[in-house]
Structure formats: structure tokens, C-alpha cells
Amino acid sequence: MSSEATQSDQKPVHRAIVAGHGEFAAGLVSAVEQITGRGSQLIPIAVHQLGVADIEALLRERMIAADVRVIFTDLQAGSCTMASRRILRGMDDAVLIAGANLPTLLDFVFAEGMSAPQAARHAAERGRAAIAVHGAGA
Amino acid sequence: MTLVLYRIDDRLIHGQVVVGWGQPLDIGFIVLVDDTVAAEEWEQELYRMGVPPEMDIYFHSANDALEQMAKYRSDPRAGILLTGDIATMRRLVDASGITAVNVGGVHSAAGRVQRLRYVFLTPAEERELRDLAGRGVSVTAQDVPGARPVTLDDLLAGSEL
Numbered sequence: 001m002s003s004e005a006t007q008s009d010q011k012p013v014h015r016a017i018v019a020g021h022g023e024f025a026a027g028l029v030s031a032v033e034q035i036t037g038r039g040s041q042l043i044p045i046a047v048h049q050l051g052v053a054d055i056e057a058l059l060r061e062r063m064i065a066a067d068v069r070v071i072f073t074d075l076q077a078g079s080c081t082m083a084s085r086r087i088l089r090g091m092d093d094a095v096l097i098a099g100a101n102l103p104t105l106l107d108f109v110f111a112e113g114m115s116a117p118q119a120a121r122h123a124a125e126r127g128r129a130a131i132a133v134h135g136a137g138a
Numbered sequence: 139m140t141l142v143l144y145r146i147d148d149r150l151i152h153g154q155v156v157v158g159w160g161q162p163l164d165i166g167f168i169v170l171v172d173d174t175v176a177a178e179e180w181e182q183e184l185y186r187m188g189v190p191p192e193m194d195i196y197f198h199s200a201n202d203a204l205e206q207m208a209k210y211r212s213d214p215r216a217g218i219l220l221t222g223d224i225a226t227m228r229r230l231v232d233a234s235g236i237t238a239v240n241v242g243g244v245h246s247a248a249g250r251v252q253r254l255r256y257v258f259l260t261p262a263e264e265r266e267l268r269d270l271a272g273r274g275v276s277v278t279a280q281d282v283p284g285a286r287p288v289t290l291d292d293l294l295a296g297s298e299l
Contacts, residue, residue, distance in 0.1 A: 021153055049256065051148050051245030077156040077188035079149045085184055 014066040015116045016108065018100070019045040019059060019084070020074030031102055038109040043068070047080060056083035069093050070120045072100035072108075095120045103130035139216040141169070144230075147242035148222045150175070151185040151195070154242065158282040159218060160193065166215025167194040171203040171230065172222050200229045207234045224266045231275055239270060241279040241293065253296045254288060256281050264294055 018025040025044035033039025043066055047055045059071065059080070073081040073096065081098045088094050095117040097104065104127025111119035142163055147155060150170060159165065168189065175181040176199040189195050198206060203219075207230075210217055221227040227239055243256045250258035257279050259267070271277050271290050278287040288298050 049246055049252075049258075051247060052150070054246065075153045075157070077151055077153055077190075079152040082149075082152065082184060082188060085187075089180075 013041065014043050014068050015041045016068055016070035016072055016120065017043045017045055017059065017062055017066075018072045018105065019047065019080040020078060021080075022046070022048075024074045028100075028102055028105055032105050032109055035106060036109055041109045042072075042105065045080075052079060052083060055079055056086050059083055060087050063087065063091075063094070068116065069095065070108075070116045071096045072105065072120070073098045074100065093117065097121075097124045097127075099127075100124075101127045101130065103127045139166075139214060140211045141213075141219050142216045143218045143240055144227065144236050144238065145218060145220050145240040145242045146222075146224055146227050146244065147220060148245055149243050150220060150222050151188040154282055155218065155220065156189055156193070160190075162283050163216050163218075165193060165218055167196065167210075167213065167217040169196050169198065169203065169206075169210055169217060169219045171198050171200055171219060171226055173199045173226075175222075176202065200226050203230060204233050224263050228266050228270060231270055231273065236275060238276040238278075241267070241277065242281055251296075252299065253293050254279055254298055257293060259294075267294070 018029055023046060025046060029039045029042045029044040032042060043062060045059065045062060047058065050058065069091070071084045073084055075081060076098045081096070084096045088096055097120050104123045107126035108119050108123035111122055114122065143159060145155070150172065170185060175185065176197045182197050186195055221230070224244070230236060231239065241257055244258055245256065246252070246258045249260045252258045267277055267290060277290040279293045280287040292298055
């Protein structure tokens with residue numbers, strides 16, 4: 001039995017932001033919650049109808065308000081990634097993981113023994129390795 | 139090939155451009171015309187990292203772009219010319235014979251009124267778009283290739299909201 005408190009008996013602590021196209025963030029966080037019950041570590045952010053400056057302002061505001069230093073985004077070329085890279089330029093202790101997938105986030109929420117940035121780097125490797133191709137079709 | 143799309147998009151390089159249009163049009167290069175980005179190496183590196191390795195990206199100020207336009211139009215690859223605002227595209231149209239402009243994304247900001255899910259315009263910007271149309275340029279709004287192009291009249295009427 002783990003000695004760690006579960007989220008059901010303590011106030012959730014946010015550890016990262018998840019942002020991306022459409023409902024990417026809400027969908028992934030929902031999946032993390034369904035699988036692990038630890039979805040509350042993640043703050044999903046959608047950026048519908050926002051320009052670049054507003055996306056950056058929103059992400060920065062949420063990072064500061066929740067005191068998190070990790071951002072997961074969906075696409076290297078995406079607006080959230082671009083905005084996050086601008087934020088990181090003045091935030092040396094923060095980490096951006098672009099191209100995040102569900103295995104990435106699952107690894108992250110369980111890596112509570114590490115700092116959030118360390119956990120994010122570890123999770124990125126796990127997510128990268130979690131893509132598999134099955135079947136022999138050409 | 140040549141420049142196959144002239145797009146106004148204030149997000150500049152992002153998923154819709156690189157993937158949404160880039161893949162079906164088999165885009166080989168993007169010409170990003172923006173005075174601020176053209177003057178800052180860090181900004182260029184930011185956008186450069188957003189495009190896949192098989193796609194080239196070139197940065198120009200508006201004035202510089204006009205001088206380079208013929209070169210890009212004779213490029214054997216298909217390319218996208220991208221501006222972050224209507225005024226810059228208008229400068230290019232005035233001087234380089236662009237015949238069709240895609241309004242891909244002009245997002246919410248002070249003084250702008252929503253005309254489409256992804257297009258918000260000030261009265262001055264609306265006049266600029268009408269002016270482009272008055273010069274014979276086909277102006278349509280379309281965020282991704284699979285979406286139906288919205289005519290300028292419908293865009294400005296807000297009838298597609």
C-alpha cells in the first residue's frame with residue numbers, strides 16, 4: 001500500500017498545463033482522470049478564437065496563478081507551442097513538452113517523486129517510446 | 139509550381155498552415171512576410187522550428203518580399219506566402235499582382251468585431267478587404283482546405299457566424 005495520499009483525501013495540486021488544438025487538452029485530461037484518477041494534476045486549456053498574444057497571455061497567467069512550470073502541447077508547429085516557447089524564454093526553470101500524448105501524461109502524473117520539470121522530461125521519453133505499429137499491412 | 143496560397147493569418151506558422159494546408163498542397167516552402175519577425179533572429183528561429191525539415195521557410199519584411207516575389211513565383215515547388223495582418227498583404231497586392239487572398243485567421247482584439255469563427259475585424263480592416271476586392275482580388279475566408287470558402291460579402295455580413 002502506498003504511503004502517498006491520494007487525490008481523494010487531499011486538495012489537488014496542479015503540476016502542469018496541457019494546451020492544444022480544439023478539445024485536445026480537455027480530452028487528454030479526461031482520459032488521464034478516467035485511467036488514473038489523477039487528472040486534477042493537469043490544467044486543460046483551450047485557445048479557441050484567440051490570437052497569438054492572447055494565447056501567450058492566457059498560458060502565462062495560468063502558469064503563474066497555479067505556480068506550475070510545465071506545459072504539454074500537442075504539435076510542434078502549433079500556436080500553443082509557439083506561445084509557450086515565448087514564455088519559456090524568460091522562465092529558466094520551466095519545461096515545454098511539445099507533441100505530448102496520453103502515455104506521456106500518464107507517466108507524468110505518476111512521477112510524483114520527481115520535481116514536475118524532471119517528471120516531464122521523463123514522461124516525454126516514455127511517450128516517445130509508447131508509439132507502436134502493429135500488423136503487417138503495406 | 140509557384141506560390142499557390144496568399145494567406146492572412148495572425149498566428150503565422152501553426153498547425154493549420156503547416157499541416158492543414160501544407161500536406162494536401164504538398165507545400166515545399168513558406169514565405170513569411172512580417173517586418174517584426176524579419177528583424178529578429180530569435181523570432182525566426184521560433185518559427186523555423188515549427189516547420190518540418192522537408193519544408194523551407196523564408197523571412198522577409200514587406201519591402202524585401204516585393205523584391206523577391208518573382209523568385210518565389212518561379213520556384214518549382216509549391217509555396218505559401220503568409221502575412222500576419224491585412225495591411226501587409228495589401229501592400230503586397232498593390233505592388234505584385236496577387237489575384238486571390240485567403241483570410242485564414244484574424245483573431246479577437248480591441249476594436250474588432252467578430253465576423254466569422256476565426257475572423258474578427260476593425261472597421262478599417264473591413265475597408266482594406268473591400269479595397270482589395272475592388273481592385274479585382276478574390277478575397278475569401280477559409281481556415282482549412284476542407285472548409286467551404288466564405289465570400290467577402292458573407293464574411294463582412296457575419297452571415298456565417
